[in-house]
């Protein structure tokens with residue numbers, strides 16, 4: 001598919017960490033403004049540091065990078081820059097993760113992050129009709145107790161959230177560690193999403209489904225190691241939010257050619273493509289879609305299926321889904 005056509009097609013992004021949209025330029029600008037020391041002299045040094053051998057390598061820089069975010073205005077600027085990118089790329093709806101514990105652990109209250117992010121979301125909605133959901137995630141490398149405390153801190157803000165997620169270091173931190181806190185999330189009427197089967201085994205995807213009752217699986221690419229799991233994901237059409245550039249940058253796959261996007265689609269799964277942490281992984285949504293389609297030999301109708309899946313798998317109301325799906329199917333290339 002050509003880039004101009006892709007840009008014009010309605011699509012949703014369902015796996016995007018707002019802290020992972022912090023471009024080096026803004027990172028250095030905020031570091032100078034807020035007098036936060038970073039180990040980089042200039043933008044080239046920041047970019048040169050983005051060579052990751054694993055998820056943990058990346059996370060170490062990601063948590064360091066977010067330390068420049070100090071005020072609600074900083075969160076607003078960060079979010080606004082991403083939303084403008086959505087406008088340019090024809091993303092009509094975005095479901096945005098943020099990491100409350102990545103901020104509270106360094107003395108920045110959840111209210112500061114939520115205030116800045118939601119102001120930008122409201123402005124994009126009023127200026128060009130973009131819709132968004134906000135999804136706080138628990139950091140799985142921290143304790144259950146820390147997640148429970150964070151859940152309490154989020155209580156005054158629940159009306160801003162559609163779902164709660166689980167992210168950070170996967171290996172050694174299986175979903176069962178968070179079964180109790182996600183029971184509270186569901187009792188509050190929120191949806192559940194969880195990173196699983198990115199670096200961790202297929203059993204973590206079972207855990208996310210059966211113990212956390214996840215409505216969607218973030219990544220999930222290792223599901224193909226378990227035929228029974230693939231049957232379950234297919235039968236229930238549980239969406240996978242796959243992030244191809246991320247998987248290559250974090251060495252889950254050697255390159256886009258060896259990614260398993262096409263195999264997941266051929267297995268009948270509900271696959272969506274997403275950018276995860278685009279400032280760190282080298283591209284936003286449309287570049288992920290275009291380069292993955294080329295590398296995996298996806299036809300234009302398969303690309304359209306991925307976009308339709310992104311709308312269907314979103315947490316939009318049915319009427320909004322139908323509106324976007326009708327626009328997608330009526331647009332021809």
Ligand SMILES: Nc1ncnc2[nH]cnc12
Pocket residue numbers: 017020055062167168169195198246276277
């Ligand atoms: N790809 C990823 N996996 C787990 N946690 C993350 N936090 C930000 N990006 C992440």
Ligand SMILES: [Zn+2]
Pocket residue numbers: 015017167195218276
């Ligand atoms: Zn992610």
